Amino acid sequence: MILRYTFLRLLMLIPVSFSISVVIFMIVYLLPGDPIDNLLRVGSSPEDRAELVAQYGLDRNLVIQYFVWIGNMFQGEFGQAIVLRRPVADLVAQNLPYSLTLGGLAFLFSSTVGMTLGTISAVVRHPVLDRFMRGFILLGSTVPGFWLALLLILFFSVNLGWFPVSGAGGWTSLVLPVLTIGFGGVALVARVTRVALLDAQREDFVTLLHAKGLSSGTILFRHLMPHALLPVVTILALRIGWILGGAVTVEFVFGRPGLGSLLIRALGQRDYPVVQACLLMLALAVMLGTLIGDVAQASMDPRIREKKS
């Protein structure tokens, strides 16, 4: 049943990825500016320019350009970076591990810490703790990542000297970026977990679980948690995209290599193939995240499994 569901969901990804590829391709062309300008030496003639444009195939019909691009993608051929003059695949392969490490750790951080905090605040329900949680959640969901990053750098790196200011050398350089990206996630996950647990506690069947003589701990971990996990999984799946989006600026602030830094640099230089590849990777990650979230939900909730497959 769950395999069938996964397969159906995978099929649905085909039209979605197609539309996304069109959007990504078009958006890049709508950007003002031109990568060729970055390649031309001062004093080049219009003929030099035309030659370069032809060399990269930028003079062809847009539709043809799209199909050439997508066709190459299918063969794993991401093309050549125009300004950086290297295979795009190499650039992506070089930067992707950094982004995956950072994103993965931030995801892990926000889900574990968020769920723990949410559970504690739902079970304890102390007024002071509640107020603290509310403030924390408000901060977490409103403070922009790049600003938090600067504050953390100022305090922990500049004043205390605990962590490096920037770069990607060893685990110490990961702490602040993970905290920055994970912070908003922790707050969000904590809030969702708390609300979901409190909602689950009010369900009729909980009375009957108590009436069976089960202990509160058993009820919490065996019955309430799975219920609370359903919305949390949804949020986390959506969060994958958010984390990667947030990583774009945070990587930049911390001077870390990664898909985000690569994207920002390529955008500045209008390096179309690189921008397209980066955006495509991000879109793919978001789609995969949503897919994993849906499949995880279906595996937990028999009602979803039946409705959709």
Added chain:
Amino acid sequence: MLSVRDLGVAFGAVEPLSGVSFSVEKGETIGIVGESGSGKSLTAMSVMGLLPLIGGRITGGKIVFDGQDLTDLPERAYRKLRGGRIGLITQNPMTSLDPLKKIGPQVDDVARLHLGMDATQARARTVEILGTLRIPEPALICERYPHQMSGGMKQRIVIAMALAADPDVLIADEPTTALDVTVQAQIIRLLDDLVKQRNLALVLITHDMSVVAQTCDNVVVMYAGRAVEYGPVETIFDRPRHPYTQALIACIPRGLEETARLTGIEGTVPTVINYPKGCPFHPRCARAEAICATDPPDFSVEGDSAAACHFAEVAHAQPA
């Protein structure tokens, strides 16, 4: 087996339940009747020791089960009774099972917890009990999820859960309210059979007077968090002495003639924050006089029944 004496329950400063008494022996059924909001379910929650769950506490009285007062029983000991010796059946079978778990394990839990059985033994017991409750293909049902079953089936599963550890007392809180009429009759008959076969003490909470007439040995009529009349079922139906009981009985639909109109009781049950002074029923009572608005009535005992009404002595002579 189970006897409740002068039970009072409070949530913070409000006291929605006070002076509730009844008792039930093995092989007997006691009916607790009254409109919605009269405190019937609260009584059930109190006996189950589940008041803290909804933020309430017992303020007075005793709940004596098998010679032991439950009102100051520690939680750990209470857990052994819950599901073990006192089973609960709740109102709405549609929402009383965990929708994410299969039927089997939800029932197995009880035998594993209270009878110390392992998974296989517990499952065998579950299948056996489901079978005695006339559930077709019990082994198959165990692998199903709650949303794949009808309301009547689910209520049988809930009953199976309540019975799994062979309890002495069963508390059924409006077990048929959410079910189709045809299924209602089946469930009531099932409960009635169980009382006789297993020598259970059944506390049947309902607002359906006809169900009470069919199944109960004794009745407690509740109004606004108070017991207003109690006694053997024959006495209550033949010679009701409290005007509220009389009104409830008058509400039972009877006859198919076109002239037979459905009767109701004017007004609604007061909410706990505006329980009237004096007799709680006086604003809706046809017989009320000045004293009813000021003095709460005492129980007037007659034989083994009693009614809390200032005019209980004369009530059955001239029904309202």
